[in-house]
Amino acid sequence: MFELTECWDRLxxxxxxxxxxxxxxxxxxxxYSAIPVFQVPFLDFHTIRISSLMDQRAAENFLxxxxxxxxxxxxxxxxxxxxxxxxxxxxxxFVHRGIDWNQLELSxxxxxxxxxxxxxGSTITMQLAKNAYFTTNRSVIRKVKELMVTARMEKEVSxxxxxxxxxxxxxxxxxxxxxxxxxxIYFDTxxxxxxxxxxSRMAAVIPAPLRYKPNExxxxxxxxxxxxxxxxxxxxxxxxx
Numbered sequence: 001m002f003e004l005t006e007c008w009d010r011l012x013x014x015x016x017x018x019x020x021x022x023x024x025x026x027x028x029x030x031x032y033s034a035i036p037v038f039q040v041p042f043l044d045f046h047t048i049r050i051s052s053l054m055d056q057r058a059a060e061n062f063l064x065x066x067x068x069x070x071x072x073x074x075x076x077x078x079x080x081x082x083x084x085x086x087x088x089x090x091x092x093x094f095v096h097r098g099i100d101w102n103q104l105e106l107s108x109x110x111x112x113x114x115x116x117x118x119x120x121g122s123t124i125t126m127q128l129a130k131n132a133y134f135t136t137n138r139s140v141i142r143k144v145k146e147l148m149v150t151a152r153m154e155k156e157v158s159x160x161x162x163x164x165x166x167x168x169x170x171x172x173x174x175x176x177x178x179x180x181x182x183x184x185i186y187f188d189t190x191x192x193x194x195x196x197x198x199x200s201r202m203a204a205v206i207p208a209p210l211r212y213k214p215n216e217x218x219x220x221x222x223x224x225x226x227x228x229x230x231x232x233x234x235x236x237x238x239x240x241x
Contacts, residue, residue: 051169053131054177061175070180074164077179078194079237082163084203087231088224090124093163094239098125098154099147126150128166159238167191171209172202186215200225200232 049071074082086093092100103121122130129149134142153162172182179191179202187198194202201214204224212221 048132048165048169051132051177052134053136053171054169056135057171057175070178070184071168072178072180072191074160074167076190076192077167078192078199080196080232081179081191081194081199081202082167082237083232083235084196084199084228085167085206086124086235086237088203088228089127089206091231091235093124094159094236096123098123098150123150124166125153125162127170128162129153131169131171132165170206172205173209173213176209182214186213196229196232197225200228203228 090100092103100121100123103123106121126146129146130136133149134146167179169177170179171177172179173185176182176185179194182202183189183191183194183198186202187194189198198214201221204221205212205214208220212218214221
């Protein structure tokens with residue numbers, strides 16, 4: 001009985017210190033049975049061809065499907081682009097297991113204080129899960145499912161597999177998915193040959209790809225690209241454990 005009481009007290013103490021994290025974990029358990037089974041392990045060996053976001057955008061534009069997008073291996077993506085994406089979107093990519101709890105809690109607290117500008121707390125793995133298997137429609141259930149798929153990805157897929165699929169399906173404009181096509185359209189080059197300026201500008205627009213273009217001189221793109229160039233050198237790609 002003493003052990004149960006002590007355990008309960010510890011759980012209550014943990015809840016007080018990590019309230020948001022505890023609630024999210026509780027929701028994960030509640031909705032676990034509603035999670036569809038995806039072929040997540042195959043992401044290490046295959047690149048996603050058509051994502052749920054592509055299907056959504058096609059429907060929004062009254063298309064049966066989007067034309068085939070350019071796909072490329074991770075080796076044919078400029079390391080500068082990979083570093084730029086990690087520097088801006090998820091600097092703890094090689095450390096966390098899919099969910100950066102500290103960033104997620106900070107973003108939730110920040111968004112609670114301000115309703116004007118929302119702060120993102122999604123990791124690269126979370127973004128991949130959302131783009132690959134879900135739509136942009138927001139709901140608690142969808143977010144919980146997204147977190148479950150994220151956890152599976154981190155457990156069953158390598159960081160290389162996650163990043164390969166991410167850069168091949170991420171949205172970079174109206175009907176533009178993947179680094180190769182974006183590099184072709186915006187800078188008339190291949191994803192492998194992107195320079196620092198081009199790569200930083202591509203990474204800068206990821207949060208709002210339908211509003212901003214990498215090759216435009218908007219204050220938003222220029223400011224974010226400058227921040228990225230100041231950070232990307234500190235990123236070590238795929239460090240050995």
